[in-house]
Amino acid sequence: MNAPPDVDELIQRLADGLRPLVGTPADTCVVGIETGGAWVAERLRPLLDPELPLGSLNISFYRDDFSTLGLHPRVGPSTLPVDITDKTVILVDDVLYTGRTVRAALNELFDYGRPAAVRLAALVDRDARELPFTADVVGQRLAIEPDQQIKLTGPEPLTLIFQ
Amino acid sequence: MTNGSIHNKPELAQYDANGQLRHLVGIGGLTAAQITRILDTADGFNTAPGTAPTKVPLLRGHTICNLFFENSTRTRTTFELAAQRLSADVVNFDVGTSSRTKGEHDLDTLYTLQAMGATLFCVRHPDDGAADYFARHVAPGVSVINAGDGTNAHPTQALLDVYTIRAHHPDFHNLRVALVGDVRHSRVARSTIAALQALGATDIRVVGPNAFLPHDVDQLGVSTTTDFAAGVDGADIIMGLRIQRERIQGSILEDENDYHRHYGLTANNLAHAKPDAHIMHPGPINRAVEIDADIAYGPNSLILEQVRNGIAVRMAIMALIAGGRTPNDTT
Numbered sequence: 001m002n003a004p005p006d007v008d009e010l011i012q013r014l015a016d017g018l019r020p021l022v023g024t025p026a027d028t029c030v031v032g033i034e035t036g037g038a039w040v041a042e043r044l045r046p047l048l049d050p051e052l053p054l055g056s057l058n059i060s061f062y063r064d065d066f067s068t069l070g071l072h073p074r075v076g077p078s079t080l081p082v083d084i085t086d087k088t089v090i091l092v093d094d095v096l097y098t099g100r101t102v103r104a105a106l107n108e109l110f111d112y113g114r115p116a117a118v119r120l121a122a123l124v125d126r127d128a129r130e131l132p133f134t135a136d137v138v139g140q141r142l143a144i145e146p147d148q149q150i151k152l153t154g155p156e157p158l159t160l161i162f163q
Numbered sequence: 164m165t166n167g168s169i170h171n172k173p174e175l176a177q178y179d180a181n182g183q184l185r186h187l188v189g190i191g192g193l194t195a196a197q198i199t200r201i202l203d204t205a206d207g208f209n210t211a212p213g214t215a216p217t218k219v220p221l222l223r224g225h226t227i228c229n230l231f232f233e234n235s236t237r238t239r240t241t242f243e244l245a246a247q248r249l250s251a252d253v254v255n256f257d258v259g260t261s262s263r264t265k266g267e268h269d270l271d272t273l274y275t276l277q278a279m280g281a282t283l284f285c286v287r288h289p290d291d292g293a294a295d296y297f298a299r300h301v302a303p304g305v306s307v308i309n310a311g312d313g314t315n316a317h318p319t320q321a322l323l324d325v326y327t328i329r330a331h332h333p334d335f336h337n338l339r340v341a342l343v344g345d346v347r348h349s350r351v352a353r354s355t356i357a358a359l360q361a362l363g364a365t366d367i368r369v370v371g372p373n374a375f376l377p378h379d380v381d382q383l384g385v386s387t388t389t390d391f392a393a394g395v396d397g398a399d400i401i402m403g404l405r406i407q408r409e410r411i412q413g414s415i416l417e418d419e420n421d422y423h424r425h426y427g428l429t430a431n432n433l434a435h436a437k438p439d440a441h442i443m444h445p446g447p448i449n450r451a452v453e454i455d456a457d458i459a460y461g462p463n464s465l466i467l468e469q470v471r472n473g474i475a476v477r478m479a480i481m482a483l484i485a486g487g488r489t490p491n492d493t494t
Contacts, residue, residue: 058207061207061208061219061220061221062220067490069486070183070483070486071204071483071486075203075207076203076207077206077207077208077210077217107220111219
């Protein structure tokens with residue numbers, strides 16, 4: 001197993017890939033999925049445009065495993081600083097895996113409004129998708145054994161670790 | 164369901180072996196960590212005043228039944244809104260138009276509604292111990308939340324009270340609380356005292372005429388005084404309580420005007436309190452008896468905040484109870 005990739009490098013790669021998709025602060029906002037995606041979004045924004053509105057989504061109340069696992073121990077309010085209707089939302093996740101987190105995030109986003117577009121940025125994209133989602137921009141694709149996990153730890157420093 | 168019978172039974176397990184909340188019939192036995200988990204979960208459901216309320220799909224497919232054998236406005240409404248905002252189906256059982264008036268036993272009512280698919284009952288009842296009694300008789304996988312039973316307990320009100328207090332006074336260990344009024348007949352006071360103590364509060368005073376002071380002061384672990392000025396001196400929170408006329412047999416209070424003069428939360432009486440003391444009241448308020456309108460809706464009042472917080476706290480309790488269980492999981 002190789003060493004996990006450098007997070008700052010991946011965030012820079014995300015910024016480079018996202019730049020053509022980002023408009024002005026009036027029509028684009030960055031939204032990170034708690035917890036790791038929110039950390040990445042916070043680092044990503046200054047590389048795109050520091051004036052872009054920044055929000056975070058806590059998807060605990062939208063997860064599809066609630067009926068089997070119950071509530072996540074850490075629940076908190078989502079924070080969207082602007083009305084997302086008719087705006088481009090840059091949705092940021094740390095690890096894109098089954099797609100279930102993205103599904104929950106989209107459900108929640110649409111409870112807040114109807115975005116003009118949602119662009120998905122994932123720091124890491126690993127195999128084993130269970131739902132038909134693909135990221136618009138990826139920091140790095142990684143092939144990981146099914147019994148392995150990759151996890152973003154933070155907020156300072158941001159580090160990817162294999163488990 | 165006779166007065167006091169609940170104290171002769173083994174304590175109902177409100178949490179299961181996995182630490183999952185199954186029923187909420189009282190505050191007694193809850194740890195600070197368990198209460199804090201409920202309050203932290205409520206934070207996730209709380210929206211700032213003026214912003215759109217949170218509506219989430221957590222309890223889609225669940226049927227929640229408000230089983231109210233006593234009148235209620237705010238409690239039933241907040242339970243109903245909480246259930247709706249969790250996307251549950253809600254049934255409001257109206258005792259006035261129910262078969263209970265034809266002699267149906269309360270348990271028959273419960274079993275009938277359970278057969279219709281209710282998975283969670285929010286029960287208000289005039290008898291002490293009613294919620295505990297129902298919780299012992301529901302099917303496995305069906306839960307009961309006590310929405311107030313007799314003079315016994317009102318745990319959801321207590322939790323929204325401490326939730327409201329926490330937002331302004333996070334350190335319960337150094338908190339000074341004065342409960343003013345009819346503590347003897349108040350289920351809210353008993354539950355709120357228990358919640359405050361579980362979170363570390365030690366300076367809790369009960370203030371009122373002798374007729375309203377509790378008989379079991381030693382068990383409650385609070386101080387009592389008939390002197391309003393001494394009771395509210397230095398208090399961070401002053402909580403007025405409604406005179407529970409429906410639970411008082413005979414005439415216990417000779418003169419409401421006299422009560423208002425001595426114990427009412429009025430500008431005149433509150434001159435003895437700290438200028439920044441927060442005013443609370445579980446509602447409904449009796450204007451010009453236990454509180455004046457200018458105090459109830461004044462700058463130091465948290466009363467409407469309590470009402471607003473009631474929805475988020477009840478959503479949290481319902482979500483924690485129903486989590487890890489499918490609507491059809493009654494085994």
